[in-house]
Amino acid sequence: MPTIIDVAKKAGVSIKTVSRVMNNQTNVKETTRERVHLAMEQLDYSPSDAARQLRTGKSLAIGMLYSDPSSGYQSRLNHAMMQACSDAGRYLVVGLFEEHGGSWQQQLEAFIERTKVNNIILVPPMCDSSILQEYLFNRGIQFVLMSPSHTAPKVSSVSMDDQMAAREMTQHLLDQGHKRIGHIAGDPAHIASFLRRRGYEEAIVSMGLPRPGNDLVIDGQFDFRRALAAAETMLSGDNPPTAIFAASDDMAAAAYMAAGRLGLAVPDDVSVVGFDNISIAGTIWPSLTTVAQPFDDMAAECIRILRNASSDDSSRPAPELVVVPHKIIVRSSCTAPAN
Incomplete structure (x- = not known):
């Protein structure tokens, strides 16, 4: 994935100049602006997220919390989320989390401080924690629920049937x-x-x-x-x-x-x-x-929702309730009963 450094090199300008172009500042020559835009186009570089990070100091990382890293489900979900983040120009940071421990708030504070994330995905069973959701909401952290047991007011969710x-x-x-x-x-x-x-x-x-x-x-x-x-x-x-x-x-x-x-x-x-x-x-x-x-599709929807929330002019856009279709994969483990 190209970076702002790649754009600067290709356009033959400084990183600061690229930043000025992305922020639409006026103290840039038109010919220089055109070179920067051309470099972005040739590199297929999307400036929106990078510019926002430069302007606001917010991380491009998306956090995901889970309690059981050993399950096959979590392994498959991790892969889907990493791919979806990569496709969106983001990267995934994960953390072990135990809500029922007495230090859950300290765990979460440490995770946010260490990773600087301002977008978090809550997967089962954390997606059903009203206390955790309230805490993130009050902190101003954008988050989305994946496969929650019930929808929550003002919170987007992605699930299957x-x-x-x-x-x-x-x-x-x-x-x-x-x-x-x-x-x-x-x-x-x-x-x-x-x-x-x-x-x-x-x-x-x-x-x-x-x-x-x-x-x-x-x-x-x-x-x-x-x-x-x-x-x-x-x-x-x-x-x-x-x-x-x-x-x-x-x-x-x-x-x-x-x-x-x-x-x-x-x-x-x-x-x-x-x-x-x-x-x-x-x-x-x-x-x-x-x-x-549909791990890949659900992961992509989670990332899309968080990106839209980050780019929305309002502090919290209207919640989305997304249901992604599943498939039955027929292989060799079942057949008609013998008798």
């Missing part, structure tokens, strides 16, 4: 002939878990089948070991499911392991599907059928 995606995935299994479909649910405290379970149950009930009981729905807490135990419990029962829908790809991988421990083959003995489409979905065997979270 978890309930519809889960319903479509469950319907895919029903269309293949499965009637006993287990569900490894996520953390009950996360709205995404609730919505995915609701979508799963809606699809089953809509086919005239009974609502799944506790033998078919077990919390996996978005944790591999808990999901492994849940899958083993389901598959070793007297009337095991012919398919399992896990609320995340990491938990679907745990279901693969549980099946292997019990001598069952995926998908011949039990079909398994997941949710997220992180890297493991395409690398495990058989490759995993899953819901593709």
Whole structure:
């Protein structure tokens, strides 16, 4: 990505002169101004963000806070956010954050002071913290919520329709002939878990089948070991499911392991599907059928909203509520039940 230094070199002027041109100052010769504009055009350099940083001292960095850096979900999200920031001429700074600790305010203050960010993305579960949102609002920090459990007044958010995606995935299994479909649910405290379970149950009930009981729905807490135990419990029962829908790809991988421990083959003995489409979905065997979270599109929308908020003449523009479409990725992990 070209910088103001590159523009100055190409135009044969000083960085200060480029800054004057970007700020529309009058003490620049017209021929010099034209050279600077031509250099910007040839380098495909967008001066708006850089000029604003020079003028206001605000950082081009965008901050993102999260509590679990080890999950496949967070890894995929990090990549999407870094790419979106790069495409927008920004860069991403991330920080570990634990809201339930007694020093959360000190953590946040230190992060803001160290990085100089004035734009922050809140991802689950921080996106649901009203205390955190109020603090950022009062500090004058622009922020956007990604996948919040509910919309907040005066705050923009970007999400996908978890309930519809889960319903479509469950319907895919029903269309293949499965009637006993287990569900490894996520953390009950996360709205995404609730919505995915609701979508799963809606699809089953809509086919005239009974609502799944506790033998078919077990919390996996978005944790591999808990999901492994849940899958083993389901598959070793007297009337095991012919398919399992896990609320995340990491938990679907745990279901693969549980099946292997019990001598069952995926998908011949039990079909398994997941949710997220992180890297493991395409690398495990058989490759995993899953819901593709639109990470790249959601990340791009978050960055767009923050850039627009930074360039708006008012202190806080009208909030946007963006819902990004998902996809079902059909691979090799599910087929019609054997019996």
